[in-house]
């Protein structure tokens with residue numbers, strides 16, 4: 231049996247309905263959804279009222295799906311890194327979500343599981359994002375002109391995202407650079423691993439990399455500000471850390487905007503902040519991290535006009551939006567222990583407004599496009615795949631494809 235519901239705006243709630251009913255809910259149009267009860271849909275019966283609609287919908291959707299160009303989201307660990315992690319350090323692939331929701335207190339053995347399971351994911355996310363970004367010629371020219379590049383990784387842990395960025399820089403920047411890296415984290419076991427991995431990388435890149443490790447636990451909001459000297463950074467990374475500051479109530483409220491406020495102040499004129507987090511729900515706040523991140527960062531940026539969103543393009547276009555929307559991107563990494571291991575994250579790139587205007591000249595027609603913010607839902611023809619502000623757009627684009 232097929233249950234079809236016609237109700238104004240119901241398409242937006244496909245997701246919630248699906249969770250509530252424990253069934254796949256299909257969105258036919260903004261005001262019409264359906265789901266299946268029982269085992270098989272008998273398409274030969276008169277009762278299959280929506281068959282015609284669905285055929286047309288899926289034909290159109292297939293055409294559109296094939297024409298969307300998505301951002302890079304798949305990679306492999308470099309062979310040397312695979313050997314270092316799994317052979318030299320005895321890293322272990324063993325996904326176990328509950329233990330690794332909080333990582334400040336990981337012991338040496340647990341860090342091995344982090345290295346074998348979560349480090350490759352963080353590596354892949356950052357490598358893919360920066361691989362796309364560095365394909366932008368204007369931006370690459372600016373970096374090429376610098377003798378020195380400063381990087382800060384705040385909440386680095388074992389530094390998967392840092393190594394992902396450094397490998398991308400080695401791929402794109404052919405002339406030798408002085409790369410000064412500062413990392414901050416409260417877990418000494420994780421920092422020890424990062425030091426060793428960075429020294430393995432040093433011997434495999436043409437860049438000169440120096441590393442300064444700051445071991446520091448953030449206990450209060452004030453600690454956020456009293457951390458790092460007066461250097462300015464071209465890349466500021468913050469990966470999967472704010473969720474832990476929220477879950478342990480280290481920062482009582484607006485954690486994303488408070489961390490962003492501190493980190494943007496450390497950005498060079500042409501610096502980029504990469505802020506990424508998991509997409510699960512905070513059990514105290516009963517709110518999903520992407521919703522918190524989006525709402526807080528939009529609010530922060532609308533009060534701090536000298537900074538702007540670079541990605542996602544939807545938040546860059548509708549910069550005064552106040553929606554707490556759910557964004558999710560899937561990345562895949564392959565290595566010797568697992569083929570196509572998936573991670574689901576939400577992220578934002580922020581830079582200075584005048585740098586963005588100069589380097590990433592924006593196509594005015596972005597506001598006429600329908601932006602995919604949740605590709606898995608796009609595959610399922612679900613309306614929650616799109617940024618709500620862009621729902622009337624015509625041309626469908628991936629809102630994370632900076633090279634659209």
Ligand SMILES: C[S@@+](CC[C@H](N)C(=O)[O-])C[C@H]1O[C@@H](n2cnc3c(N)ncnc32)[C@H](O)[C@@H]1O
Pocket residue numbers: 333334335348349352385386387388389390391414415416417420446447448449468469470471474475480
């Ligand atoms: C999920 S791990 C992320 C590690 C790495 N950035 C990545 O993406 O793979 C979170 C990191 O934040 C650090 N962290 C959490 N709370 C912290 C705090 N209050 N002070 C300092 N570091 C903290 C943990 O030690 C851990 O290394």
